[in-house]
Amino acid sequence: MLRTKIKQLLRAEAPCSQVLIKGWVKTRRDSKGFSFIELNDGSCLPNIQVIVDQTLDNYPQIAKITTGSALSIQGRLIESKGQEQKWEIQATAVDIIQLAPENYPLQKKRHSDEFLRTIAHLRPRTNKYGAAFRIRAALSWAVHHFFQERGFLYVHTPILTGSDCEGAGELFQVTTLDLASLCASSTQGVDYTKDFFGKMANLTVSGQLSAEMLALALGDVYTFGPTFRAENSNTSRHAAEFWMVEPEMAFCDLTDNMALAESFLKYLVEYALAHCAEDLALFSRFVDKQLPFTLEKIRSAEFIKISYQEAIEILIGSGMAFEFPVAFGNDLQSEHERYLTEQYFQKPVIIYNYPQNSKPFYMRLNDDGQTVAAMDMLVPGIGEIIGGSQREERLEILTARMDQAGLPREKYEWYLDSRRYGSVPHSGFGLGFERLIMLITGISNIRDVIPFPRTPKNIEF
């Protein structure tokens, strides 16, 4: 007999005379002459209640079943006599796949997120983390849906990269050289010709430059993959390994780029509301009571779009005593971004046209000669969730900006070729996938939205 997922049984419309379920015990309670087992198989948040009568010949063993044990149960799906569930299983056979010892770390109570991080290999079995990872899976699928519906091609850009200055942060170096002997013997520089690629190699910090090449051939493309930053960032919003979604569109300016970013975020929120209601309800109840309000606002409100100049004027006019001074040319600090999105507008805000000196070389210089066609989307509680720009398509200006930034032109000849042969206006952005999951679940720490987080000094599991 094939096993049926618990999710399917809980949605049943009629009783069923014989079913097989397999899963892990959430809790067991005894009653006179029988035992209640709550079984969960990860397919959905609720458990299914199983009634085990003492007439089963292995009932003495069944009565000893502990939380965390793995079971295979055959029985009848019947209407429950209890108040809190429609369906339950009347067991005809209970096979103990493995009995969990009593030192099973997950108890029938609330654990702190800090403790659960120390048992990241077991926390997917908790209600909260199970729900978070189901939502993560659903939203991964939604990302593909959104772009596929719009004719974007899903492209794969390299994880290993030879360009040592993509400019988006500190890099993890990749090597097959024996570091132990290098450290012991070498007093001069490393001879990279002996390394695997014959030159220095790193893990990617962004697929953008490669994605641009594909967009300039295929039109509209997107990447969705892991990204690595070796920044020593110790915050609730940064991970050394995270997943990023990066669309890149040919014949697309900053206005269209911002419009796509807004539709994208709205689509993802709507998708979660439509497909993950049960799991989301857990987060609204136990994690963030404001969550339904936040999500509804993103779904229905038009996002604010203001220039950097306007943002500065609002901040100066706010009368707020900021720790960092507000002035044109200064970077917007966290406190400024939070004020704009959490207090002043209380919804997502896209800020565009930043001063060129604070942004990377590939962003398109505006006609004012001062600003670039960059945009950041800020959301309440998280801050920056999307960063993007129209790319500089004019060869002379691009090379001038590279020189300005001190980037060696010869290493970017392949990139510059795209500006030599049929260069066109194009744009794109990057969405931090973990930050999206944080926004949609209300989970406030990035370490809790990815199964096995990698942060400075932490690569356990």
Added chain:
RNA sequence: UCCCCAGUAGCUCAGUCGGCAGAGCAGGUGGCUGUUAACCACCGUGUCCGCGGUUCGAGUCCGUGCUGGGGAGCCA
């Protein structure tokens, strides 16, 4: 990397002015019961994060290290 806070039973936490180490949950035993993180009674549980110092006496005060958390910077 910088600033602030914390570290006590398997877990969550209390511990007053420096004076015998505590509770709830989990676990064990018994009872009751179509129960809902069941309930009732009883039972066990400690490197008080490590090292050093002050003191008759330190979980408590001081120094230092480690670990965790919050905030900042960097960014998605």
